[in-house]
Amino acid sequence: MASAVHSLLVCLVLLVSPYLGCSYHTSYTQGGRHYVLRSNRDPRQPKQTPTCSSAHSGPSSSQAAPVVHRLSPCSPLGAARNQQLEKPSVADVLHRDALRLRSMFQEHNHGSPSPAPAPTSAGGGLSIPSRGDPIQELPGAFEYHVIAGFGTPVQQFTVGFDTTTTGATQLQCKPCGADEPCHHAFDPSASSSIAQVPCGSPDCPFKGCSGPSCTLSVSTNNTLLGNATFFTDTLTLTPWNTVDNFRFVCLEAGFGPGDSSTGILDLSRNSHSLASRAAPSSPDAVAFSYCLPSYPSDVGFLSLGATKPELLGRKVSYTPLRSNHRNGNLYVVELVGLGLGGVDLPIPRATIALGGTILELHTTFTYLKPQVYAVLRDHFRKSMSKYPVAPPLGSLDTCYNFTALNSFSVPAVTLKFDGGAEVDLWMDQMMYFPEPASPFSIGCLAFVAQDGGAVIGSMAQMSTEVVYDVRGGKVGFVPYRC
Numbered sequence: 001m002a003s004a005v006h007s008l009l010v011c012l013v014l015l016v017s018p019y020l021g022c023s024y025h026t027s028y029t030q031g032g033r034h035y036v037l038r039s040n041r042d043p044r045q046p047k048q049t050p051t052c053s054s055a056h057s058g059p060s061s062s063q064a065a066p067v068v069h070r071l072s073p074c075s076p077l078g079a080a081r082n083q084q085l086e087k088p089s090v091a092d093v094l095h096r097d098a099l100r101l102r103s104m105f106q107e108h109n110h111g112s113p114s115p116a117p118a119p120t121s122a123g124g125g126l127s128i129p130s131r132g133d134p135i136q137e138l139p140g141a142f143e144y145h146v147i148a149g150f151g152t153p154v155q156q157f158t159v160g161f162d163t164t165t166t167g168a169t170q171l172q173c174k175p176c177g178a179d180e181p182c183h184h185a186f187d188p189s190a191s192s193s194i195a196q197v198p199c200g201s202p203d204c205p206f207k208g209c210s211g212p213s214c215t216l217s218v219s220t221n222n223t224l225l226g227n228a229t230f231f232t233d234t235l236t237l238t239p240w241n242t243v244d245n246f247r248f249v250c251l252e253a254g255f256g257p258g259d260s261s262t263g264i265l266d267l268s269r270n271s272h273s274l275a276s277r278a279a280p281s282s283p284d285a286v287a288f289s290y291c292l293p294s295y296p297s298d299v300g301f302l303s304l305g306a307t308k309p310e311l312l313g314r315k316v317s318y319t320p321l322r323s324n325h326r327n328g329n330l331y332v333v334e335l336v337g338l339g340l341g342g343v344d345l346p347i348p349r350a351t352i353a354l355g356g357t358i359l360e361l362h363t364t365f366t367y368l369k370p371q372v373y374a375v376l377r378d379h380f381r382k383s384m385s386k387y388p389v390a391p392p393l394g395s396l397d398t399c400y401n402f403t404a405l406n407s408f409s410v411p412a413v414t415l416k417f418d419g420g421a422e423v424d425l426w427m428d429q430m431m432y433f434p435e436p437a438s439p440f441s442i443g444c445l446a447f448v449a450q451d452g453g454a455v456i457g458s459m460a461q462m463s464t465e466v467v468y469d470v471r472g473g474k475v476g477f478v479p480y481r482c
């Protein structure tokens with residue numbers, strides 16, 4: 001019933017998507033299906049290049065920092081490196097997802113919170129990446145960025161953010177290696193508010209530091225990569241959203257992320273993370289929330305300590321946070337059902353919920369247990385039987401060729417969580433179009449079968465504000481927020 005009401009509401013909003021819009025189509029949702037129609041607009045009009053104009057019209061200019069996609073015209077990284085502007089191939093995306101999942105699930109299996117590819121596990125649930133980190137080496141490893149300021153006066157950098165693995169905010173700092181570009185590195189000596197964390201203090205997660213400061217020399221293959229040192233300093237997300245004495249680890253020479261960003265804000269559940277350290281003192285506030293933009297030309301947001309959305313009159317549905325005994329860094333929720341075309345799929349709740357569900361920012365597709373995926377796929381295929389099938393794209397095994405059509409529709413997927421929270425996926429959140437210029441091409445169901453718990457990737461989270469009320473023990477979803 002909720003689904004029917006939702007469809008009715010969405011039906012009133014005829015959506016012209018800004019990014020896919022260059023192919024002249026309109027889309028809307030009705031009766032549990034997403035429709036795409038070729039539009040009458042003159043296809044000979046020159047393609048519009050996305051501009052950064054929306055950056056200043058986001059929902060939140062004071063309390064939240066703008067989140068931009070790596071390919072956004074608003075991203076400083078786009079200008080920094082031309083090859084960054086290429087959309088990764090589906091093979092690259094699947095490979096990146098697979099590495100990320102392997103590192104997450106190895107953590108589960110071995111009971112160790114450090115990702116396996118990292119050369120150094122420093123204790124305290126913290127791992128230090130290196131040049132050899134296979135995920136960072138891949139194209140578009142960190143798809144979404146914010147600009148954050150560190151120190152006094154503020155030094156601004158483009159950084160990624162992660163809820164899953166890192167265990168501490170990591171920043172590339174000066175001194176840099178001899179042959180490395182250094183203009184994207186934080187200079188601790190230029191900040192008047194910086195302080196070192198003493199070795200042996202409860203705030204120092206390195207058990208093996210030597211000397212007075214919380215420093216670890218990191219080497220691989222007997223080659224010194226550089227020092228990792230904990231500092232505290234002021235973090236400025238926006239002029240109205242700052243955190244004093246914010247603790248992060250400075251990575252010297254040789255650690256730089258492969259994508260010319262400066263580091264990564266850690267929003268994990270680890271006690272050293274930004275989310276834990278910046279825990280709101282007000283019971284009316286949540287730890288953090290983010291909204292990933294649907295298109296590279298759009299802007300999302302990341303906020304810390306924002307007011308609970310329900311107190312601002314927004315429609316939010318919550319699901320309880322579960323604890324993961326093997327990896328305390330993870331926020332685990334329970335996916336308990338799937339809807340397709342407004343109808344609940346026949347999947348036993350115990351089957352789908354087993355193993356928990358992780359909301360993941362650096363995995364693109366959504367991963368379901370094989371027996372759960374099979375039910376979704378079979379019902380989806382049945383509902384799509386009139387459309388020409390296309391060959392699979394790697395693990396995406398349910399693809400259609402919409403090239404010659406003037407319109408098509410797909411049954412909408414709804415993610416249903418414990419406690420009644422639901423997330424209705426738009427066309428672009430559930431279908432992957434390798435040629436983003438037009439949906440009248442090949443389109444694949446953006447779900448993949450894998451053993452282990454479910455992982456909700458970044459595609460499925462786009463345009464929804466995901467609210468982490470850590471104190472309240474719940475995660476909320478606010479639809480259509482960016």
Ligand SMILES: *[C@@H]1O[C@H](CO)[C@@H](O)[C@H](O)[C@H]1NC(C)=O
Binds near residue numbers: 221
């Ligand atoms: C580490 O050393 C081994 C053996 O000397 C070599 O095969 C390997 O490529 C080295 N790895 C790196 C990342 O340099």
Ligand SMILES: *[C@@H]1O[C@H](CO)[C@@H](O)[C@H](O)[C@H]1NC(C)=O
Binds near residue numbers: 210215217227252
């Ligand atoms: C790294 O740390 C070691 C020991 O703490 C120190 O001797 C060395 O000078 C540091 N390296 C740099 C580049 O600061």
Ligand SMILES: *[C@@H]1O[C@H](CO)[C@@H](O)[C@H](O)[C@H]1NC(C)=O
Binds near residue numbers: 390
């Ligand atoms: C999709 O269909 C078009 C025309 O119907 C055809 O030319 C094209 O080769 C097909 N592509 C694939 C991958 O099947």
